[in-house]
Amino acid sequence: MSEIAVVAISVAKPGYEEQLRQALEGIVGPTRKEQGVLQYDLHRDLQEPRRFVFVERWESQEALAAHAKSAHIAAYKQAVTDWVEHSEIRVVSKIV
Incomplete structure (x- = not known):
């Protein structure tokens, strides 16, 4: 299968911006x-x-x-449940 791209957006509830930022930064390395x-x-x-x-x-x-099933993503999702107002994930393929 060919390469795919993802745009994933998470909007923090007011007052939870820094907690969400830190949690998101925490999943980058793994x-x-x-x-x-x-x-x-x-x-x-x-x-x-x-x-x-x-x-x-x-x-x-x-x-x-496989990424979606990883342990660090599962832990992230559990941790941020009360901090996220809205999230959206778009999976796309390159045209040109």
């Missing part, structure tokens, strides 16, 4: 060591600082699926 990851970069929206955006590239859908 994820960058996973098999099949090509890019895993965390960004913060300049106009809406509660909004955090991951820009990701994966070798395959299977690599992304």
Whole structure:
């Protein structure tokens, strides 16, 4: 299967921006060591600082699926349940 990209957005509840930022930063290192990851970069929206955006590239859908089942992602999801107002994940493929 061909390379895929992901845009993952998490919006912190008011007052939880720094807790969410720290939790997101905590998954960057382990994820960058996973098999099949090509890019895993965390960004913060300049106009809406509660909004955090991951820009990701994966070798395959299977690599992304393994990432979603990883222990550090499971721990992250459990930790941030009360801190996230909204999250959205878009999986896309490059056209040009």
